[in-house]
Amino acid sequence: xxxxxxxLMSLLVVFVAGPGVVVSAQEVxxxxxxxxxxxxxxxxxxxxxxxxxxxxxxEAALDALAAEVASGLxxxxxxxxxxxESNAExxxxxxxxxxxxLAAGETPEQVEAYFVSRYGEWILLQPQARGINLIVYALxxxxxxxGFLLARNRLRKWARTGSDDSGHQAGxxxxxxxxxxxxxxxxxxx
Amino acid sequence: xxxxQLRWLLPLAALPVLWLLYWGMGRDTYVLPSPxxxxxxxxxxxxxxxxxxxxxxxxxxxxxILNFWAxxxxxxxxxHPVLVxxxxxxDDSEVVLLGVVYQDSRANAERFLxxxxxxWTHVLDPSQRTAIDYGVYGVPESFFIGTDGTIAxxxxxxxxxxxxxxxxxxxxxxxxxxxxATGAGGAP
Numbered sequence: 001x002x003x004x005x006x007x008l009m010s011l012l013v014v015f016v017a018g019p020g021v022v023v024s025a026q027e028v029x030x031x032x033x034x035x036x037x038x039x040x041x042x043x044x045x046x047x048x049x050x051x052x053x054x055x056x057x058x059e060a061a062l063d064a065l066a067a068e069v070a071s072g073l074x075x076x077x078x079x080x081x082x083x084x085e086s087n088a089e090x091x092x093x094x095x096x097x098x099x100x101x102l103a104a105g106e107t108p109e110q111v112e113a114y115f116v117s118r119y120g121e122w123i124l125l126q127p128q129a130r131g132i133n134l135i136v137y138a139l140x141x142x143x144x145x146x147g148f149l150l151a152r153n154r155l156r157k158w159a160r161t162g163s164d165d166s167g168h169q170a171g172x173x174x175x176x177x178x179x180x181x182x183x184x185x186x187x188x189x190x
Numbered sequence: 191x192x193x194x195q196l197r198w199l200l201p202l203a204a205l206p207v208l209w210l211l212y213w214g215m216g217r218d219t220y221v222l223p224s225p226x227x228x229x230x231x232x233x234x235x236x237x238x239x240x241x242x243x244x245x246x247x248x249x250x251x252x253x254x255i256l257n258f259w260a261x262x263x264x265x266x267x268x269x270h271p272v273l274v275x276x277x278x279x280x281d282d283s284e285v286v287l288l289g290v291v292y293q294d295s296r297a298n299a300e301r302f303l304x305x306x307x308x309x310w311t312h313v314l315d316p317s318q319r320t321a322i323d324y325g326v327y328g329v330p331e332s333f334f335i336g337t338d339g340t341i342a343x344x345x346x347x348x349x350x351x352x353x354x355x356x357x358x359x360x361x362x363x364x365x366x367x368x369x370x371a372t373g374a375g376g377a378p
Binding site: 076077089090093094097116117118119120121 | 224225226229293317318319321322323324325326327328
């Protein structure tokens with residue numbers, strides 16, 4: 001009985017604090033195995049209470065991180081919804097997988113990589129900025145810069161010719177030889 | 191003069207846009223890509239209706255058809271006769287057909303099987319963790335797994351008899367893939 005309780009407590013400790021404390025949890029188990037049952041029961045209850053995201057900032061942080069990672073993952077049975085927005089059974093379970101993996105000490109990148117390895121890059125709502133995908137990121141900026149340069153050149157040219165009072169004359173000078181001949185003929189006739 | 195030189199740029203700039211439109215419109219948006227083919231099938235531990243535990247690793251050396259299905263799924267009814275034929279065609283020692291019940295209860299699945307027949311093993315995946323591990327979108331989805339545990343094909347939607355026969359025959363005919371062939375060492 002004493003030993004079962006101790007084991008339960010160590011399990012809870014591992015669950016709350018993550019796998020990093022596995023060694024210390026085993027120590028706790030050994031220690032608890034030799035101590036009085038009352039002493040074991042009390043902290044076990046306390047640990048249980050601390051599991052709520054409402055009271056434990058670590059749990060709340062994990063929830064927030066899980067939601068953040070999950071919001072970048074596409075719901076497989078919806079159209080353009082993240083697994084956070086979706087109420088589909090599969091999405092909710094995927095959200096739990098995200099949280100469990102994070103709780104087990106995986107980084108958000110590792111969690112994303114897991115889903116990409118199973119569902120393909122399609123599962124990411126935002127394409128990764130590498131390879132051919134870079135076009136998606138670079139093209140709008142490139143178009144903006146190109147448009148700006150084009151507009152600037154046009155405006156400069158426009159400003160240059162516009163400020164010159166002899167603009168019309170300069171334009172006339174640019175008439176082709178044939179046009180000029182036609183113009184002269186027309187003036188002569190009138 | 192400079193303007194004339196640049197004139198050909200306009201249609202040229204339209205080319206990638208036209209190509210993108212052509213590619214985008216010619217693509218079937220309902221076809222879902224899977225990166226799983228060619229990879230090692232993830233191992234699982236699932237429980238049959240009878241309460242026995244099945245690991246994929248227990249089935250190594252056999253061709254495995256992992257079929258995710260549900261009693262509420264209409265295309266599953268459509269493909270069921272093909273699976274019945276699959277079970278009849280190959281022996282258990284060569285080809286294992288394993289049904290994974292997806293988002294469904296054991297009672298519903300058993301009622302379905304009583305109505306449509308089939309004697310192969312089914313396992314339950316109540317947490318859907320195995321389905322997620324296999325990148326399942328919906329049902330039916332079937333994975334053809336070679337004797338060395340490599341996924342040869344993931345079929346989304348109902349399987350046809352031609353597909354099953356071709357896949358199983360080729361997996362049985364070529365049991366030695368690169369990995370297991372090198373493992374065999376100096377085999378002639």
